[in-house]
Amino acid sequence: MAxxxxxxxxACMLHSVLDIxxxxxxxxxxxxxxxxxxxxxELHRPQFHFTPPMNWMNDPNGMVFYDGEYHLFYxxxxxxxxxxxxxWGHAVSKDLVHWEHLPIALQDHYGVMIFSGSxxxxxxxxxxxxxxxxxxxxxxxTGHGHGKQTQDIAYSDDRGRTWTKxxxxxxxxxxxxxxxxxxxFWHEASHKWVMTVSIPLERKLRFxxxxxxxxxxxxxxxxxxxxxxxxxxxxxxxPLEIEGTHHSKWVLIVNIGSGSIAGGSGCQYFIGEFDGTHxxxxxxxxxxxxxxEQANWVDHGKDFYxxxxxxxxxxxxxxxxxxxxxxxxxxxxxxxxxxxxxxMSIPRSLTLRGTSQGLRLIQSPAKELRKLRGxxxxxxxxxxxxxxxxxxxxxxxxKRLEIIATIELGSASEVGFRLRKGKDxxxxxxxxxxxxxxxxxxxxSGDVAFHEDFGGKHEGPLAIENGHIxxxxxxxDSSIEVFGNLGETVxxxxxxxxxxxxSVEYFSKGGDSKISSLRAWNLQSIWHP
Ligand code: FRU
Numbered sequence: 001m002a003x004x005x006x007x008x009x010x011a012c013m014l015h016s017v018l019d020i021x022x023x024x025x026x027x028x029x030x031x032x033x034x035x036x037x038x039x040x041x042e043l044h045r046p047q048f049h050f051t052p053p054m055n056w057m058n059d060p061n062g063m064v065f066y067d068g069e070y071h072l073f074y075x076x077x078x079x080x081x082x083x084x085x086x087x088w089g090h091a092v093s094k095d096l097v098h099w100e101h102l103p104i105a106l107q108d109h110y111g112v113m114i115f116s117g118s119x120x121x122x123x124x125x126x127x128x129x130x131x132x133x134x135x136x137x138x139x140x141x142t143g144h145g146h147g148k149q150t151q152d153i154a155y156s157d158d159r160g161r162t163w164t165k166x167x168x169x170x171x172x173x174x175x176x177x178x179x180x181x182x183x184x185f186w187h188e189a190s191h192k193w194v195m196t197v198s199i200p201l202e203r204k205l206r207f208x209x210x211x212x213x214x215x216x217x218x219x220x221x222x223x224x225x226x227x228x229x230x231x232x233x234x235x236x237x238x239p240l241e242i243e244g245t246h247h248s249k250w251v252l253i254v255n256i257g258s259g260s261i262a263g264g265s266g267c268q269y270f271i272g273e274f275d276g277t278h279x280x281x282x283x284x285x286x287x288x289x290x291x292x293e294q295a296n297w298v299d300h301g302k303d304f305y306x307x308x309x310x311x312x313x314x315x316x317x318x319x320x321x322x323x324x325x326x327x328x329x330x331x332x333x334x335x336x337x338x339x340x341x342x343x344m345s346i347p348r349s350l351t352l353r354g355t356s357q358g359l360r361l362i363q364s365p366a367k368e369l370r371k372l373r374g375x376x377x378x379x380x381x382x383x384x385x386x387x388x389x390x391x392x393x394x395x396x397x398x399k400r401l402e403i404i405a406t407i408e409l410g411s412a413s414e415v416g417f418r419l420r421k422g423k424d425x426x427x428x429x430x431x432x433x434x435x436x437x438x439x440x441x442x443x444x445s446g447d448v449a450f451h452e453d454f455g456g457k458h459e460g461p462l463a464i465e466n467g468h469i470x471x472x473x474x475x476x477d478s479s480i481e482v483f484g485n486l487g488e489t490v491x492x493x494x495x496x497x498x499x500x501x502x503s504v505e506y507f508s509k510g511g512d513s514k515i516s517s518l519r520a521w522n523l524q525s526i527w528h529p
Pocket of ligand 1: 058059075087115116117140180181233234306
């Protein structure tokens with residue numbers, strides 16, 4: 001007993017010492033770190049992706065647009081560079097591209113951690129948290145502690161700068177150990193709030209309804225369905241327009257902790273109808289993963305997880321915007337970066353498209369990213385005989401690039417780009433003409449040894465259109481995101497190349513191919529002038 005109390009006392013002391021060094025930008029370790037020459041210049045620090053200044057990050061949380069600002073909260077450990085002490089870190093952006101770090105919004109407290117969740121603008125002040133002059137922001141999150149997970153809420157009347165936990169928490173308590181990640185939206189047709197929340201181990205979602213965000217009633221359940229391995233986490237539900245029509249369908253997003261298409265964690269979706277109570281799937285023809293399970297995969301790379309969309313993007317804008325966590329639970333805690341760990345993907349807008357395979361979820365890079373482009377580099381009708389075309393440094397090279405290319409496959413059996421090419425290293429973005437797959441091969445991309453599940457080649461199906469494929473690639477210091485055929489197949493992957501390797505090569509194997517057109521730009525940093 002005495003031993004235990006010493007341990008507890010030491011832990012409390014340690015915790016309060018750590019608190020002093022917490023991540024409030026006005027205090028302690030972070031403000032000191034900010035003054036160093038390393039700050040946002042560290043090895044592998046992404047230059048146009050969101051990363052926390054220091055310490056661990058996982059899922060995006062509380063994504064909401066309000067008063068000209070996109071809020072990005074995130075699962076964060078303010079005290080270390082691995083998972084723990086889960087709190088909500090916070091940043092805002094006026095343009096989806098440049099981010100301003102703000103103090104931690106919600107912090108773990110007396111053994112209750114703040115797990116993932118969402119935030120909404122309560123325009124009608126249904127919660128009564130508002131002062132009547134402006135709508136309150138309400139965060140709906142999972143409280144994790146004392147052996148269970150509950151759904152809790154907090155509110156802010158100062159544009160998300162400070163938050164008050166609701167005194168009547170929890171708002172849903174099923175006395176369950178695993179019950180988490182509430183995503184809430186206002187369902188106009190039935191005039192109520194709808195929460196989608198996961199029962200991870202049962203691979204089920206539950207829908208709850210509420211008139212005031214405080215009292216919730218069960219509407220229905222969904223699942224198991226799709227990929228049946230892996231726990232279900234971080235769901236989302238929203239209507240999406242089918243491109244070229246004025247017709248919408250509902251899309252249900254379910255992130256799964258393991259067993260995804262590329263191995264480890266990933267994201268699947270269902271297309272169907274939501275009537276205010278039930279979600280009904282109406283889209284068949286899903287793709288299978290290696291173990292033959294059937295699912296529609298959002299991203300075929302290994303690093304796109306816990307993706308959820310922004311709430312309350314203005315109607316005039318009309319886009320459904322989201323981003324995901326560029327990592328995978330298999331090795332997230334081992335990523336070789338310091339003193340922070342993890343990055344978010346670039347923001348993407350979502351649509352539905354009728355393809356030869358049926359209706360598909362399409363991801364397109366947010367157009368705002370174009371403002372990062374430097375001088376345009378362009379090529380047309382560049383024929384490449386069976387072999388390699390190396391671009392010289394004055395032509396096309398760099399650590400941060402956007403490349404848009406239309407490739408005529410000709411007689412080649414495999415084509416693509418070697419990025420961050422050095423003597424013994426390269427990260428490949430390619431197309432396998434025989435198998436009709438778009439791939440990223442990071443087997444020799446640099447540091448892959450930090451975890452046995454990290455290296456490897458990952459692929460997704462991509463159709464050839466009139467003898468061509470279309471690629472849009474975003475390369476940052478330690479990531480690749482490739483959008484095939486205008487967002488039909490996407491792969492997101494981290495890479496950790498040697499800093500001196502900046503060359504770009506095009507390769508055409510097994511025959512000749514042609515770059516019909518290529519436009520590329522070196523991209524500016526969002527953290528430095
Ligand atoms: C997903 C997840 C969520 C949970 C959070 C905890 O990555 O496991 O289900 O709320 O991370 O950090």
